[in-house]
Amino acid sequence: MTVLITVWGASPGVGKSTLCAGLSRRLADMGLRVDHFREEEILTRPQFASVVEEFETTGTVASATLIASTARFVDAVVANGDDVVVADALMPFVPTLLAMGHGEAAIDAFMTDLTEVLARVHPVMVFLDGDAGAALSRAVTREGEQWLDWFIGKLAAYEVTPPVADLASAVTYLRRERAVTLDAVRRKGWGLVMIDRADERPPDEVLQATQRALGRLGLLPTSPLEPSA
Known part of the structure; x- marks a missing residue:
């Protein structure tokens, strides 16, 4: 059985890429054949060229x-x-659909089609929850103040609701994006793993919590592995 683990979070800076890298290493250490689809690879994977x-x-x-x-x-x-x-931040494309101005009814219809297409790879979402404002601050610390200007400008250029013009409105929008994404996944019966306070916890703790939760879904062993050398 092939399993698709798609990782999303409450905001940039919440630790999605770090978790994806660590989880991919641990799964490979278990002897599994792992495809780590990094966020930027949507630009280079031939299946997404169109x-x-x-x-x-x-x-x-x-x-x-x-x-x-x-x-x-x-x-x-x-x-x-x-x-x-x-x-890493790929399916179910809900933020993309929101950015293109789609309402929740259109997103629900899209999710019906997407869930059917993904049936062969048994999708489960790992959602890193936390405070969007705090996570954005972490992203700024990592990327620099110019990154925040770019991020706010990107959201402002899209047809998102509520509209974004500054940090406060960006946080408000991210809360809506979170709510719509989680609702869409739950309504279609995807597996869902919620990692609370991901923005406050060290990466190793987030990784172990994720592995335990996936184990409870019957997708991975429940006992955490030792970090790979």
Whole structure:
């Protein structure tokens, strides 16, 4: 059985990429065949070439394009014989749909199609929860003040609701993005692992909590492994 573990969080800076890297290493140490899909790889994976081309040409991406690209991705995963895919901020594309101005009814319809396409890879979401404002501050510490200006500018340019113009409105929007994403996943019956206070906990603790929770879902052993050398 192939399992897709898609990792999202309450905000940039909450630790998604760190968790994906650590989880991928541990799964590989267990002898599993792991595909670590890094966030930036949507720009280079051939299955998503049409998504990138459409966005660069029109500034938007149609729902049908996302579904078709995901179907090609699933075909590739199954053909490769991967045991686990650890995807950093990829499916279920809810933030992308919100940015393109889609309402919750359209997102629900999209999720119905997406869930059907992903059935062969048994999707489960790991959601790193926490305070969006605190997580953004962590991202600024890591990336610099110019990153925050870029992030706010990116959200301001999209058709998000509520609109974003500054840090406070960005935090308000991220709270809505969180609510819509979690509701969409729950309504379609995906596996869901919530890691509370991820912005306050050290990475090793977040990793162990994630592994234990995945174990309770029957996807991984429940006892945490020792860090790899």
